Amino acid sequence: MATEAKSEKYITTFQQLMEEGRKNGYRLDWLLPRETFGAQINSNAEAGGLLLQDIDRGPFAQIPDWSDNMTGRPRGATTRPNAARIGNYSIRTKADIWLKNASQLYEEAVQRQWSSAVDVPWETMEELPDDIERAECQLATFLTEVEFVAGDVPGKWISETTPDYYEPRMFLISQIMDEARHMDVFRKRAFANGGGLMSQTTNVALSGGAIDSARDFTEMSARLHISGEGLVLSIFRMGERMSYNDAEKAIYRLAASDESRHVAFGVMHLQYLAQTDPQRKEEIHSYLDEIELGLVAGTGGQNPAQRGTPSNAALAILLGGGSDAASIEEGGQIALAVRQRQVKEYVQRIKVAGLGDRFENGRANATLAAYVSA
Amino acid sequence: MVQQQTPPTGQRDLDGNPVPDAPDLSWMDKTLGWGIKARVEPFGGGMTIDALNVGVYAEVPDHIPFRNRLPRGAYPAPGAGSIGGYYLQDKHEQWAECAGRLYEEGISRRWSTATDVPWDTAYDLPGDVELAICQVATELSQHASVETEVVSGWLQNLSPGYHEVKLYLSTATYDAARMFEGYRKRAMLNGGGMMLESPGGMNRTIMETYAGWSQTVLGMWFVRNALDTTILRYLAVHGPSEADRVLAARLIPDRMRMAAYAVDHIRFAISKKPELVIGFQVWLGGVEFAQARDLRDPVLTEALAIIFGGSVAGMDEGMKVVRRMLQDFVKMYLSRCKQANLDRSKSLSGAFQGMLSGMAPPPRPQA
Structure with a gap:
């Protein structure tokens, strides 16, 4: 039960916030909303609470047939180009x-x-x-x-x-x-x-x-x-x-x-x-x-x-x-x-x-x- | 007790072996200690795993000569053979006196992120704070994910003869999984989701610990755990919603059990093998370097500064809290080392000394 994502609305706001932070010497290049931002999930206490099977949306719900995740990042997380390839996973299919x-x-x-x-x-x-x-x-x-x-x-x-x-x-x-x-x-x-x-x-x-x-x-x-x-x-x-x-x-x-x-x-x-x-x-x-x-x-x-x-x-x-x-x-x-x-x-x-x-x-x-x- | 074997009547199994008419009951006398009765704890603790260590079963040997699943105290079968794995056969490589108690405590404190966190209090936060929480959640979730991989991967190497340790580590894996999913749920609650993955230096250090389980414990539960626990303590106070504060507060006891095992184990290892101290000290120097390098990346500290400062505009104030938090992290780490008879106060890395003095995080990178 998700509401409409509102990321478009936020983009401008966050760019302004980022600029404000940068003036004070912060980098803040990570402060960018993903496409699902604003899509709330009903925690639905009557139906068992906030359950794992109900939370993933958009790119976070896309389970690849073959995984190229070699850094151990959580599914859907943004990659860092310099992260070490520590995930020597044999199960990637x-x-x-x-x-x-x-x-x-x-x-x-x-x-x-x-x-x-x-x-x-x-x-x-x-x-x-x-x-x-x-x-x-x-x-x-x-x-x-x-x-x-x-x-x-x-x-x-x-x-x-x-x-x-x-x-x-x-x-x-x-x-x-x-x-x-x-x-x-x-x-x-x-x-x-x-x-x-x-x-x-x-x-x-x-x-x-x-x-x-x-x-x-x-x-x-x-x-x-x-x-x-x-x-x-x-x-x-x-x-x-x-x-x-x-x-x-x-x-x-x-x-x-x-x-x-x-x-x-x-x-x-x-x-x-x-x-x-x-x-x-x-x-x-x-x-x-x-x-x-x-x-x-x-x-x-x-x-x-x-x-x-x-x-x-x-x-x-x-x-x-x-x-x-x-x-x-x-x-x-x-x-x-x-x-x-x-x-x-x-x-x-x-x-x-x-x-x-x-x-x-x-x-x-x-x-x-x-x-x-x- | 042994029932007389009757001659086979010609019946054979699929391998051609004769099947006796009556079963062999010689096993009924195969016990190292009979007549043992464990007692339920008198004050409501029930039948605990430590309560079973009575009589001949109370002895926990310094070495387990078997590489199979012989339950400690069971009558060994001479032809049982080796199963592979289980190469950590010495007590000093894994033992902690408190492991059994931590296992029982872990079970008695079971809780669920689905129902025990008031998620409905975390809607409609300011956008910058929400994204900052999502970034912190991403990193904490990844830390926990790595922890589940590492601990579960070690289980096959730790001898079943020290079952209390294996039992506790099972709960530790489960606790880490709960932190993984708890912060994934938090990140997804308002659609922010998983943001930038963690820098990965400490993940690599923890995973690439081929020197032994003790070294893994030092990196994962002396250093990384001290950082995560300190972050959780600050989120339990400064979290922007009740859900954030409750989630962090709920996770702290889980983290503290890991620390308790870690300190007790390293102290035990050093008590049995004092020569290990030198290697542990060198190893911790490397771990401190990896942790400090990860913290030089500003993403996590910036996100925390937004949370603690209440907004991007409040980041300068928030960064003061971050510095206090990092100070507390190093204090917690040093305290653990000291409790384990592994004093780091005189050999602490420069970066950690900087955090301890309240000067860190290191200078901000230029935008």
């Missing part, structure tokens, strides 16, 4: 990182920040059977470990991205904040009820090493946001079933709220890329081939429901209610349902991203179909 709703996701993240210190009812925790507590602590140790991935890797890519694409950068910063809180809250869970940390994941590949290794942002995002966080989100959404007190329920509910934004970022970015840079679709499908192998065979890591891992066994104990054979068997059946849900949600996300043809043309991993139809 819009399609490589863009999505349509990054600002909205950022503002939502700001509004939904929470505190693991006071927003989790830690006082509701009571002593649990030893095997349950150990399973909780093993799962918490695993999640603490993998949450480092989801903070550190986006951090690397923020510094690689031109500030002309500041919206996705802002979202990724909010993700770093979210992941810090997740790392923190699961560490707190491990210590909150008389347990402690347990075993590290057996090798770095199982704690998200492939995400670190990605040399392309979209490849990284597919592995992190679509695969890793998507899998974890499915687990968090099942949190009610594996929680033994209100504190755990709150942890999973709050963390799921954050993770859903992260997954949305990945889906919306893939969707934008598929629409605007279709020649890359085949390449993206090859990343998805790897991700699907991880889904069915557990080669990708970051999935606590993956068979044969301590976190999978911990899940089975938590879902079945104990570590005796019958409970583990029952928990394993529920864990299988979790894996089915993971696969179904993954399929849906890929369809929304505009890459669902792989499920029609035989490209998708055949084992997925068994999960979906189960």
